[in-house]
Amino acid sequence: MSDQDTSPPPPTSPIVPPGNIAGQAMALVVAIMSFLACLTVGGVSLVGQSAATWQSQISREATVQIRPARDFDIETALVEAQAIAAGYDGVRSARIIDREETLGLLEPWLGGGLGLDELPVPRLVVITIDEAAPPDFDGMRVAITEAVPNATLDDHRAWVGRLVAMARTTTLAGLGVLALVMAALVMTVVFATRGALAGNHDVIEVLHFVGARAGFIARQFERRFMIIGLQGAAAGGAAAVAVFVVTGFWASRNLTSAENEQLSAFFGDFSMGVSAYVGVALVIALVGMLTMITTRITVLRVLYEIDEKRADPAM
Amino acid sequence: MIRFDNVGLRYGLEPEVLSDVSFHIPAQSFQFLTGPSGAGKTSLLRLLFMSLRPTRGQITLFGKDVLSLDRNEMPMLRRRIGVVFQDFRLLSHMSIFENVALPLRVRGKDAASYRHDVTELLDWVGLGDKLNALPPVLSGGEKQRVAIARALIDQPEILLADEPTGNVDPSMARRLLRLFIELNRSGTAVIIATHDLGLMEQVDARRMILSNGHLDVFG
Ligand SMILES: Nc1ncnc2c1ncn2[C@@H]1O[C@H](COP(=O)(O)OP(=O)(O)O)[C@@H](O)[C@H]1O
Ligand SMILES: [Mg+2]
Numbered sequence: 166m167s168d169q170d171t172s173p174p175p176p177t178s179p180i181v182p183p184g185n186i187a188g189q190a191m192a193l194v195v196a197i198m199s200f201l202a203c204l205t206v207g208g209v210s211l212v213g214q215s216a217a218t219w220q221s222q223i224s225r226e227a228t229v230q231i232r233p234a235r236d237f238d239i240e241t242a243l244v245e246a247q248a249i250a251a252g253y254d255g256v257r258s259a260r261i262i263d264r265e266e267t268l269g270l271l272e273p274w275l276g277g278g279l280g281l282d283e284l285p286v287p288r289l290v291v292i293t294i295d296e297a298a299p300p301d302f303d304g305m306r307v308a309i310t311e312a313v314p315n316a317t318l319d320d321h322r323a324w325v326g327r328l329v330a331m332a333r334t335t336t337l338a339g340l341g342v343l344a345l346v347m348a349a350l351v352m353t354v355v356f357a358t359r360g361a362l363a364g365n366h367d368v369i370e371v372l373h374f375v376g377a378r379a380g381f382i383a384r385q386f387e388r389r390f391m392i393i394g395l396q397g398a399a400a401g402g403a404a405a406v407a408v409f410v411v412t413g414f415w416a417s418r419n420l421t422s423a424e425n426e427q428l429s430a431f432f433g434d435f436s437m438g439v440s441a442y443v444g445v446a447l448v449i450a451l452v453g454m455l456t457m458i459t460t461r462i463t464v465l466r467v468l469y470e471i472d473e474k475r476a477d478p479a480m
Numbered sequence: 481m482i483r484f485d486n487v488g489l490r491y492g493l494e495p496e497v498l499s500d501v502s503f504h505i506p507a508q509s510f511q512f513l514t515g516p517s518g519a520g521k522t523s524l525l526r527l528l529f530m531s532l533r534p535t536r537g538q539i540t541l542f543g544k545d546v547l548s549l550d551r552n553e554m555p556m557l558r559r560r561i562g563v564v565f566q567d568f569r570l571l572s573h574m575s576i577f578e579n580v581a582l583p584l585r586v587r588g589k590d591a592a593s594y595r596h597d598v599t600e601l602l603d604w605v606g607l608g609d610k611l612n613a614l615p616p617v618l619s620g621g622e623k624q625r626v627a628i629a630r631a632l633i634d635q636p637e638i639l640l641a642d643e644p645t646g647n648v649d650p651s652m653a654r655r656l657l658r659l660f661i662e663l664n665r666s667g668t669a670v671i672i673a674t675h676d677l678g679l680m681e682q683v684d685a686r687r688m689i690l691s692n693g694h695l696d697v698f699g
Binding site: 178180370473476 | 583
């Protein structure tokens with residue numbers, strides 16, 4: 166070694182050794198757990214959002230159904246029912262589904278080329294209501310059935326009730342899964358951080374014996390490990406967001422065809438709401454905080470053990 | 481400056497490695513701590529820089545009772561003690577310059593303020609041309625000198641050196657010894673733990689001899 170390098174020393178390197186295998190393993194484990202946590206957040210948010218959509222879509226409408234009968238002028242009855250419904254406060258509009266439209270609705274089930282007159286097909290009046298101030302359905306029901314005995318008013322309340330119950334159950338189950346995944350995330354982050362720190366005990370010891378304060382040592386490690394944790398979490402979060410975007414795109418391309426209308430009726434357009442993205446951001450922030458706190462506690466405990474070290478087990 | 485009163489130390493349930501050890505290290509003194517291998521030299525040094533607590537007895541460092549010392553006070557006391565570990569304990573991801581500067585850095589000093597001092601000290605121990613080398617590529621003697629430089633950089637009141645000539649040839653050992661003597665002349669107390677009789681014969685200094693757990697002080 167005859168190197169004659171007497172140039173000024175290079176910029177000061179970090180006190181904590183730069184990335185090693187343990188750090189990479191920690192980042193990977195944190196990334197995977199963050200990915201799963203973010204997906205769960207997205208899933209729960211999707212279910213919650215869909216439940217809200219179903220509920221509002223269904224409760225925004227009510228229908229009057231009029232069954233045909235012999236010697237019964239269904240067109241007049243429809244107009245009559247429409248007029249009664251439109252007369253109530255809280256009704257935005259009442260629309261008769263005309264022959265052509267009814268035919269269109271039935272076509273997928275019964276095939277084309279049907280004359281409605283040949284079949285005893287019920288006809289509908291769709292009532293759009295003001296959700297904030299719904300009309301008096303009981304009064305409306307009595308008034309309509311008095312005028313048109315063949316009519317029934319369906320305010321969808323039974324449906325909405327069932328859907329709300331189902332959505333609540335699904336959301337609760339989702340929250341339960343989310344809680345489990347978050348608990349696993351917390352533990353993974355804690356153990357991965359401690360594992361990655363284990364290889365640095367000698368560095369902690371040296372810093373300690375050259376007179377560094379505990380807070381100083383903890384800060385050096387905190388910074389490094391928080392960055393590793395955040396990198397892992399950001400990678401996992403980004404992967405989850407990519408999944409959201411791709412799913413949304415795929416759904417918008419494929420779920421618009423008629424056969425998939427039921428799916429899209431259940432899950433909306435599969436596009437993630439703001440809450441999912443907020444959730445991803447929160448997961449990343451949580452991981453950053455956890456790595457920082459875990460690092461601090463672990464370093465301080467290592468230092469405590471060095472300070473309290475006794476040769477004998479007594480006391 | 482440092483006082484031991486009836487200090488005893490045992491590892492686990494073994495017999496005491498040190499028993500009833502009492503001595504006083506005055507400021508600016510120079511002494512060898514000696515005894516056969518396994519006599520307890522390293523253990524005694526560890527008690528001195530608070531890397532180990534005694535099983536019994538009292539240790540007073542710079543006028544403070546170590547056993548009742550608050551943990552927050554320890555870093556300030558350690559900053560007054562320079563330690564050369566038998567196994568060096570250099571950080572292998574840092575250059576020699578950075579290793580030597582580490583004690584100053586952890587004290588919050590600015591790199592610009594110590595650059596000159598660190599370079600000068602490394603020159604003094606003969607490593608001025610290797611400032612940017614990493615410890616793993618150094619020879620045992622070079623690591624030894626880096627460890628010594630790191631212990632000295634903040635001008636401690638006392639230097640503890642554990643077998644500082646254990647890894648070097650006799651001529652380098654003489655050089656290092658002269659370095660310690662020079663350091664002592666400038667006011668730093670020095671304790672050199674060694675089982676190298678040849679080294680001790682070169683200086684007429686106080687000798688603390690450990691045998692069978694007991695300490696005898698000569699001179
Ligand atoms: N960490 C330890 N645990 C158990 N025994 C130890 C430990 N360190 C040293 N000893 C024992 O204490 C005795 C003194 O060791 P040491 O202080 O290293 O002696 P020296 O430095 O004089 O060679 C030895 O018998 C050694 O085996
Ligand atoms: Mg030893």
